Amino acid sequence: MIKAGIVGATGYAGAELVRLLFAHPEAEIAAVSSVSFEGQALSEVYPSYRFLNDMICEDQDAVVEKSDVIFAALPHGLSQELAAKCIGAGKAFIDLGADFRLKSEDEYAEWYGGTFLDKSLHEQSVYGLPEFFRDAIKGKKLVANPGCYTTCSPLAIAPAVIKGLVSVKGIICDCKSGVTGAGRKPTQGSHFPELNEGFHAYKVASHRHTPEIEQTLSKLSGEDVTVTFVPHLLPVNRGILATVYADIKDGVTFEQIRDSYEDFYKDEVFIRLLPDGQCADIHNVRYSNFCDISIHHDKRAGKLIACAAIDNMVKGAAGQAIQNMNIIFGLDETAGLILVPPAF
Amino acid sequence: MIKAGIVGATGYAGAELVRLLFAHPEAEIAAVSSVSFEGQALSEVYPSYRFLNDMICEDQDAVVEKSDVIFAALPHGLSQELAAKCIGAGKAFIDLGADFRLKSEDEYAEWYGGTFLDKSLHEQSVYGLPEFFRDAIKGKKLVANPGCYTTCSPLAIAPAVIKGLVSVKGIICDCKSGVTGAGRKPTQGSHFPELNEGFHAYKVASHRHTPEIEQTLSKLSGEDVTVTFVPHLLPVNRGILATVYADIKDGVTFEQIRDSYEDFYKDEVFIRLLPDGQCADIHNVRYSNFCDISIHHDKRAGKLIACAAIDNMVKGAAGQAIQNMNIIFGLDETAGLILVPPAF
């Protein structure tokens, strides 16, 4: 059994790792830590875990010591030092935060306001979106787990971009996320009476996931991609729907586009490409690692419209992190992750 | 007091007219009709109206006879004959359905599959979006009340379009609607356990409101506008948020765009243009006739992003219908419509 440790276990991404690892056939949780709840049982913070995981939250060092792989679910800026410690101790490190996602230190500085503390660490790190970068992940010890929007948006449009069927200019990602994406800490915006029966955009064209989406699409296409990214907040717990718009190039048929998707995703277990006429729905992927994708043709305007739905806490965070763990430890990539999304 | 009649009073738009007219200072409900509930009290269908409106649903003819103005909230295709009857009897007719919205019979045939039964009636009709066509509405007797998406989307982008500050090519309307827009009839898609915690697009680039949005923007701009329109279904009762994307023309500054909005809407009571940094939220317009608009600048991609929020049943249906009634009867346009959106 792989010994897994979770640093930041009482945040939502950490808590979701606990839920998913519970059922993993080849990994077990060795230790968990939490700054806010050190010394308390995880099941005091999340009573739904009672009798299933009553581990006491320890400190970071205890987690590192007891684990083969450390999952870090920390606010940005706090992972680099921990990563160095883990890598130094020969452990695998999977970062659910943003510290290692951007390859360009300039972009990191611009969007997050920090610097790369140890450039060699950043060079060792790999961006953990397995459907695109599986081969690069294998054998690595330091994985930057993508964000939620940044998983969903590129998955929606990548095949057409890679095949050069759509223009990489003017791509629009209109995304809608459930509120768990904003974390466990209560705020006015997540206060039930003010979010319930509401819906709005936020951080319009200024969200930190923008450069990360661009980095992925640029790498896949070999071109310099700029996207317009607008996130919105849904009054639901889980799920992201990305509705992505791209201009179809002259002479390209929708059949070619559909073929590109079918071909690109044909061996991907977690991608469910829907038949024509169906629309991806976050309802159908909740609590699972699936990404449902539907593609649509605006014939009048010559646009491809691709919808991708994920559970932001699973494929958009904890599930994908475990998928990365499976890859780097040479397990079946789907181990512990074939979860049935409930029908209701 | 103006005597108002409602044909189709037990559908959601009709029921909302009942709610709003109850508090109107210069109009009163003279009669209501319903095919499904004829002979039953409105408050049997909607127990929230108990003791406030216990009128018995009659037939269409009774409504026409007793009323100065007839509001029709009928499935498309059923309004033309009724309109003829009302106009023939010298009554005003406000159609909340789609029969008179499209000026082109070809487009009507293409999107709705019907024909114009009486072309002269269509010539007498006016498209009732007061913020754009107020002067044309005055003195008319036959008003085509716009649909919900088709109110919200043009209101979001019109000032920039009219002033020629954005390209009319490639406009995208990514819209999200509460479920009352789908009506009172239970369906699998509106069944609580299947809609709750879900979110998806539908009728992607094929919704009937597309030509109506294009008609409005084309008329306002004097150019032939094609839009990409994608509606989504929100797990909330009320509200539409339209997120509209347009390419800013070369040399145009965002200040010019903001000026165009401030100028165009400066005397519009029902339009609340939000300051920079705020985002329109459907939560803040529920149960009211307001349209909140926020505008945003994607500097990196050179796009204007405009968000408009309305209550789909009020500004998107019954409230706007009353606004039109106020105009054609020469009342204060806001009579009965200064409703405070609840804070929670």
Place this chain on the structure above:
Amino acid sequence: MIKAGIVGATGYAGAELVRLLFAHPEAEIAAVSSVSFEGQALSEVYPSYRFLNDMICEDQDAVVEKSDVIFAALPHGLSQELAAKCIGAGKAFIDLGADFRLKSEDEYAEWYGGTFLDKSLHEQSVYGLPEFFRDAIKGKKLVANPGCYTTCSPLAIAPAVIKGLVSVKGIICDCKSGVTGAGRKPTQGSHFPELNEGFHAYKVASHRHTPEIEQTLSKLSGEDVTVTFVPHLLPVNRGILATVYADIKDGVTFEQIRDSYEDFYKDEVFIRLLPDGQCADIHNVRYSNFCDISIHHDKRAGKLIACAAIDNMVKGAAGQAIQNMNIIFGLDETAGLILVPPAF
């Protein structure tokens, strides 16, 4: 016009007073105060009020000075001093908090931990549940506005208690409240992802509203009533449903019970007694001052089951406060309060 002032205007009860007073024909808001938001506009705190009420929050003294009647929506313990100031200045004072609700200082000490600062003030105060104590309210200047559970529960069962048709021993009030009852301050329990799709009891048999319910039923019945009161938290914004159980006395028929309700409430505009076979639903009273009541007979167990539904923020707080204002100022009791509950 009566000049109304609101102390604590940015809390939920205060904000609801703002919404309701906006439409009052004979009162207007003269001033509002807020400790947390002094100097800011109310519409900055509640953007739904934009352009409708952009008043700046002042301090308490300014409110007292400018107003004929002061509504206080403060945490318990803070109203007594303010009440003294208002009464001293000849103003009317309506307290939405708990300071004047309990007539027994011992009970106040037991449940709230405080003392009566000025006993004569308490003697001048009247408990403002108009359907029971209307005559006592008239001509008073100091009204203790009941709490939400304490309005709903006695309204459900009072007629049968007053007529002696049910035992006053063993009455059970199983109540379920929307989350606005917990106020504006975000907490873990009101954080959307943790309340949504949840439901639980809280403060079981230990909630502070218990002695207040008992006080009202004891006064009405002339007997010493003890109730079992269990509140639960509903994942909805507004509304309380009280399901009240009482043992029917030997020989009493259900027809007698129904008669007692019809008789007691026959002139009460805000009480809607439902016919047999219907069940009170919070959905049908939202945003209104109505209390819907349904009564049911458990023949097998010999029990009366009465359900009462109110909007906790209206009949359970701000609406009832205005109803009390109307009474003490000699206005029509329903002025500004005939609000149509939306059908959806």
Place this chain on the structure above:
Amino acid sequence: MIKAGIVGATGYAGAELVRLLFAHPEAEIAAVSSVSFEGQALSEVYPSYRFLNDMICEDQDAVVEKSDVIFAALPHGLSQELAAKCIGAGKAFIDLGADFRLKSEDEYAEWYGGTFLDKSLHEQSVYGLPEFFRDAIKGKKLVANPGCYTTCSPLAIAPAVIKGLVSVKGIICDCKSGVTGAGRKPTQGSHFPELNEGFHAYKVASHRHTPEIEQTLSKLSGEDVTVTFVPHLLPVNRGILATVYADIKDGVTFEQIRDSYEDFYKDEVFIRLLPDGQCADIHNVRYSNFCDISIHHDKRAGKLIACAAIDNMVKGAAGQAIQNMNIIFGLDETAGLILVPPAF
């Protein structure tokens, strides 16, 4: 592997069986049937199951033939004939409907309006609430799986009833259920805009689960128990909270009551007895087979208040059915059922 068949697989209970059996280590789905969707894939009806279970719905006979155990999720009245066929063919039969739940044919006739078609079948059947009747279930082939309310309510109060610590007179079960309990068929009452933000009781003191609760408590106590049962409808997908009230007998301490619960449930994996001060919450048992129970003391009124929370579709239907299957096939009772309730 045990071959399991599901008759009525496209209803909610059937669909939940599909979800749970997918992950069962010692059973696999051999066939599914549906009258409404015969010939269609299950994943066409429930797109969340796409690629996980794309089985085609067959007819009942095919299911019986291919299976070792048949789960029937049918409207009442339709199971008896099917049971006879299954038992005749030597198969195990687990009925999620009501046909075999009541032992008294008179009560069945009174509450369901039917008769016992084959009395010997009813004699062979056992009531499948394992925490109470485990030994009787072992070795049986015909199990009447309890209803949702009828699982939750007795679990809440049984230990105190069995030990004779509370009066069996006057027990009140005030229950609140998520809407999946009403099934997959859309109705006005489950139409999103009318259920959302609503809450009401239904079938007050007349619900068919009443005699079933009484049968269980009578059997456990050896006394003739009559309960008052009032169900309510919650605007959530899943979960039932039963708040049960009983009079504590003279001289009994709350410690004795707590001891009775701890003792009775000490070896029950699926019962999580919460410590003093916590309240059972449906949020914490969703998607799992757990029943969380909290007990509370109303010292002033001398009452025990017990709250029990289950997922109505799991412990209240499909999960318990699998628990019964595990028992009758001699598997570990928890096989496939240690499911972590998600924290959000």
